[in-house]
Amino acid sequence: xxxxxxxxxxxxxxxxxxxxxxxxxxxxxxxxxxxxxxxxxxxxxxxxxxxxxxxxxxxxxxxxxxxxxxxxxxxxxxxxxxxxxxxxxxxxxxxxxxxxxxxxxxxxxx
Amino acid sequence: xxxxxxxxxxxxxxxxxxxxxxxxxxxxxxxxxxxxxxxxxxxxxxxxxxxxxxxxxxxxxxxxxxxxxxxxxxxxxxxxxxxxxxxxxxxxxxxxxxxxxxxxxxxxxxxxxx
Numbered sequence: 001x002x003x004x005x006x007x008x009x010x011x012x013x014x015x016x017x018x019x020x021x022x023x024x025x026x027x028x029x030x031x032x033x034x035x036x037x038x039x040x041x042x043x044x045x046x047x048x049x050x051x052x053x054x055x056x057x058x059x060x061x062x063x064x065x066x067x068x069x070x071x072x073x074x075x076x077x078x079x080x081x082x083x084x085x086x087x088x089x090x091x092x093x094x095x096x097x098x099x100x101x102x103x104x105x106x107x108x109x110x
Numbered sequence: 111x112x113x114x115x116x117x118x119x120x121x122x123x124x125x126x127x128x129x130x131x132x133x134x135x136x137x138x139x140x141x142x143x144x145x146x147x148x149x150x151x152x153x154x155x156x157x158x159x160x161x162x163x164x165x166x167x168x169x170x171x172x173x174x175x176x177x178x179x180x181x182x183x184x185x186x187x188x189x190x191x192x193x194x195x196x197x198x199x200x201x202x203x204x205x206x207x208x209x210x211x212x213x214x215x216x217x218x219x220x221x222x223x224x
Contacts, residue, residue, distance in 0.1 A: 098153075
């Protein structure tokens with residue numbers, strides 16, 4: 001599976017959009033981009049995934065560049081409850097084993 | 111999604127003892143996994159729990175230390191054997207859904223070894 005690079009930490013004001021970047025320059029054609037988050041040592045929570053098209057669900061939007069070498073997770077209106085570690089994972093099968101990097105620690109402040 | 115429960119939710123154990131962690135899911139799933147999260151670290155995959163056969167371990171993890179059972183498609187156990195303080199971690203099970211191509215995690219078991 002391809003390796004991902006994320007900034008170690010980010011800040012965001014409550015109510016503003018949080019844009020979390022992820023680089024995955026070695027991604028191959030059959031690999032998806034998955035995002036999970038972990039709130040204070042709870043089990044990781046699935047957020048969204050995509051192959052090459054942009055995706056949106058009730059939690060977030062995922063923007064994947066045309067060359068697929070990077071992506072951005074967007075939380076449109078961040079709340080204090082969105083404070084968590086966000087993991088970007090590249091894998092050929094989301095149902096299969098996942099390799100976690102260090103993730104981005106997002107702090108949402110009032 | 112899947113509803114996953116783990117028992118116990120936390121435990122404090124003495125070194126040299128063993129602890130068995132249970133993972134129960136509310137539906138039949140093909141893939142089940144066990145992860146470890148050491149303090150302040152990210153998640154590391156221990157093994158894939160295979161139904162009816164021996165688990166597949168990742169590099170650095172061995173069956174003698176982390177024996178795993180999976181008797182059916184909804185249940186698995188992980189045993190942490192001959193524990194030392196270095197085994198203090200959160201242990202998480204997860205399940206993979208082929209239909210949604212997504213993995214879901216249990217709430218974790220927080221283990222402290224004294």
